[in-house]
Amino acid sequence: MAKSSAKPAKKAPRKTVTDATDKHTLKCLGDEAREVYEASIKDGKPELSSPVRTLGNVKFDPKVGYLEIGRQKKVRTLTVNTVKSFAQTLRMMSLSKEMIEEDTFATKREAYYVSKNWGEAKFNEQPESDMVMDDIEAMFAMSGVSREQLRFYPEEHGGAVAGRLTVIDHDPVSGSPLRIDCTKFGTGAYTIPHSVEHLEFDTDAKFVLAIETGGMFQRLQAHGYWESANCILVSMSGVPTRATRRFIRRLADARKIPVYAFVDCDPYGISNIYRTLKAGSGNTAHLNRFFCVPHATYLGVTPQDILDYELPTHPLLDVDVKRAKDALKNDPFFKHHKPWAKAMEMLISMGVRAEQQALAKWGLNYVIEEYLPQKLKKTAGFLP
């Protein structure tokens, strides 16, 4: 019974694309496709090129402030051996074009399933389609087009937000504008959507506090910290998702407000969570221009805080020490920022780590009543 009706859905009517970003994306897709087409007609040797995505092709210019992709390119020429992946890349670009025209999107997983109707060009396993999508993403990143603009959305949503911020969005169906007041969610919060390119912001907050753990976010929010400190709280829940990083970046750029990170004092919190937020990561260097927050600074917990606040600690594990030493030796971010190199060396020699919630030793709300106010008096001294 259901089977007879299990046929492909009617395609949505083609809409006129009016959004400037969408128009730019369509133009980039069209230009690339046209080049391939014209080369096919002329000499039958069309090419697709995208930047090489290895650590060897990454550079760090302090004036830029994030890990950038270098100039090395991987060029794929259409041959008997590359014909399948070449065709798949073009089909994936074509899917992107259709999604923009129909105002929809696909997760990586959905894009893989869509390919099941591509005949010979279908993907057999999702890692194959992921790789093609990564290639396309890198290819178009060179023209300032992000994966989200191509309408390939991440599976995971963004973090939670509370505080003195109004997010300006639109109703997804009617298109009518919506003002979302993040002071009005009580004990709950606003969830950052999977793609944030279309959002605008209204705020008079003095800073954004990017918080590692859900537990700390909840404490600051439940006690109205954003109100007394006139700020915006964002929960990262570990390494921030793409949507969370892009949200903070766009918000900070649009409103010119500082971003302070509040994470655990351990090599993971510092070199993975904070460094990823601020400078991006090496193996996604082609994306960092969209996703990192170069002017973020580090409120704490610092190695010095462990001493100053007599925090309970745990010993550093071997993996922590290895991570810290690797960062000092190989990571351009730590090589450039001397205060960070010093702090990391201090942490290694102390041999311990401390969590942000360790401040609870002095009382559950000590963080609100003492720690944060003390730190915020000295923002100029924050680690870079």
Place this chain on the structure above:
Amino acid sequence: MAKSSAKPAKKAPRKTVTDATDKHTLKCLGDEAREVYEASIKDGKPELSSPVRTLGNVKFDPKVGYLEIGRQKKVRTLTVNTVKSFAQTLRMMSLSKEMIEEDTFATKREAYYVSKNWGEAKFNEQPESDMVMDDIEAMFAMSGVSREQLRFYPEEHGGAVAGRLTVIDHDPVSGSPLRIDCTKFGTGAYTIPHSVEHLEFDTDAKFVLAIETGGMFQRLQAHGYWESANCILVSMSGVPTRATRRFIRRLADARKIPVYAFVDCDPYGISNIYRTLKAGSGNTAHLNRFFCVPHATYLGVTPQDILDYELPTHPLLDVDVKRAKDALKNDPFFKHHKPWAKAMEMLISMGVRAEQQALAKWGLNYVIEEYLPQKLKKTAGFLP
């Protein structure tokens, strides 16, 4: 400099507890403490008892609809050997009382750090304090008091919500009431808070759709599915957190609306995600009365859907087959619900699994235009 000021924060002034739930919790804490005190005075052998938390002490009564804890009790008597954990249990109960009086809360981790100022009774490692907290939770669950009511909150927040629902909360600082309209989040969503006991609900929705993946939630939300289907969308992001389960349960109880689960068709989606949502889990049987949604039913993806909708599949892994066979053999839920036993056997014999996003094979929005409307015409036939 910071060091001199790194002293314990002043305690918040004791407030008068007016909330009925808080009063009940304080009474339960007081009664338990008084018994211990009086036994100490009388014969010096105070006892603390809590239910045994093993699968052997779990029962399933179909009329109740969830896995219940049995009658076996673990009794701890104060002796030289138990004095430390006895004292820690009482300190933890005392912390709970203080938090209610001061209207705050602690995560498991924070409670561990607070103990660092308990002198001899301090915990050396967090697993010790977690175990004491679990004991207290089980002890008071018998009186209908949940861990959240004791003010021990989970670290992770709840899922995302969008649709025809107004959540009634209050401003955490001023206490003034707030109405949060979940149709007004644009492409974003409402984040369920860590504790939901105080929330009330206003809705005319016909059902709650509990969705496994963030990607599917996003699709339904971005295309206004909740509007056309007059429903509430909840993203579970895998196995739902405590807060998400409790939110769905309280919402469904308060407004008497059906809950339909929409998850991947594999032994994990069925026996972990869905079964946990509906009937709770065996090793937390003392909590299921709070956290499960006994009247939830299973919209899909069913093993029959894989055939009816010709879905792309992946082979079942050995671990999937083992999980399914275990469920059939040992899980009272599957032993009781014959249609589920049949569906699980069918899945094993088909030897494949399918994800909810596999419907994208027929078009990205096929799920909205065809699949869900077809399924919702036959809710009486949903798996129990």
